[in-house]
Amino acid sequence: MKQNAIVEMKDLSFKYEKEWVVKDVNLSIYEGQFLGLVGPNGSGKSTLIKLMLGLSKPDVGSVQLYGESIKKFDKWEEIGFVSQKANSFNSGFPATVIEVVKSGLVSRMGTFSFFNRKHKERAMEALRTVEMEEYADTNIGELSGGQQQRVFIARALVSDPSLVILDEPTVGVDAKHVTDFYNLLGKLNKEKGITLLMVTHDIGTITDHATHVVCMNKTIHFHGHSDDYKEFSEEDLNQLYGHAVQQLSHNHDHSGVSHS
Numbered sequence: 563m564k565q566n567a568i569v570e571m572k573d574l575s576f577k578y579e580k581e582w583v584v585k586d587v588n589l590s591i592y593e594g595q596f597l598g599l600v601g602p603n604g605s606g607k608s609t610l611i612k613l614m615l616g617l618s619k620p621d622v623g624s625v626q627l628y629g630e631s632i633k634k635f636d637k638w639e640e641i642g643f644v645s646q647k648a649n650s651f652n653s654g655f656p657a658t659v660i661e662v663v664k665s666g667l668v669s670r671m672g673t674f675s676f677f678n679r680k681h682k683e684r685a686m687e688a689l690r691t692v693e694m695e696e697y698a699d700t701n702i703g704e705l706s707g708g709q710q711q712r713v714f715i716a717r718a719l720v721s722d723p724s725l726v727i728l729d730e731p732t733v734g735v736d737a738k739h740v741t742d743f744y745n746l747l748g749k750l751n752k753e754k755g756i757t758l759l760m761v762t763h764d765i766g767t768i769t770d771h772a773t774h775v776v777c778m779n780k781t782i783h784f785h786g787h788s789d790d791y792k793e794f795s796e797e798d799l800n801q802l803y804g805h806a807v808q809q810l811s812h813n814h815d816h817s818g819v820s821h822s
């Protein structure tokens with residue numbers, strides 16, 4: 563099967579100030595892949611995504627999207643994005659679920675030019691995909707974290723994208739909803755053929771769902787099939803993270819109580 567590179571990053575380096583945050587990254591994402599992106603805090607994962615989406619410009623190297631230089635690329639509706647900390651609405655936020663999802667139809671290049679009724683139909687369809695249609699008129703802030711996260715997936719899906727990028731979408735989401743969420747992602751990937759890139763710290767779980775894993779800390783330390791990542795030794799991981807990481811797997815304690 564011939565595979566098309568949807569994202570192609572070549573020799574990418576980037577710094578905010580003096581220090582390189584992303585260094586010499588070569589990474590391609592192919593149609594149909596479900597890629598897990600892992601690495602310690604501050605290792606450049608969110609920055610790499612910003613470079614991939616043209617939200618930051620690389621100091622060195624190039625990004626191609628769908629075979630075209632990012633400088634010329636204009637089919638932003640092909641790409642859905644759920645940013646880190648997307649679900650930080652409090653209960654007073656004045657928007658309903660359907661309004662949040664519809665806002666995904668306003669691309670960075672301007673509003674799509676069809677009627678409001680059509681907008682609503684597409685938003686409802688996206689909500690059905692994540693099984694949240696019954697909450698359409700509920701205030702977004704009144705939903706639980708897992709429910710809000712589903713709404714943000716719907717928002718990312720509303721323009722019918724072929725690539726969806728998720729930056730730590732399961733933070734603060736309980737174990738049951740995380741499982742539901744992974745099942746949903748699996749369905750989108752296998753049934754709808756949507757290519758997925760997901761940043762996560764859940765290295766114990768991601769390999770069960772993603773087809774491929776990328777492990778980075780400024781540079782890429784591992785890129786390959788999930789099965790091969792499972793073979794990546796504890797020692798390799800500890801070296802990469804600079805501390806023991808094995809016990810962090812399956813740590814779903816989000817009680818908010820900090821132990822020092």
Ligand SMILES: Nc1ncnc2c1ncn2[C@@H]1O[C@H](COP(=O)(O)OP(=O)(O)OP(=O)(O)O)[C@@H](O)[C@H]1O
Binds near residue numbers: 601607609610646
């Ligand atoms: N806007 C910014 N200005 C200056 N430095 C920044 C900015 N955003 C991030 N950084 C720095 O760049 C480095 C990489 O940050 P980035 O957010 O890409 O890490 P990350 O891998 O996504 O981390 P996390 O797992 O905590 O989300 C960090 O050292 C961070 O302090």
Ligand SMILES: [Mg+2]
Binds near residue numbers: 607608609646729
């Ligand atoms: Mg990040």
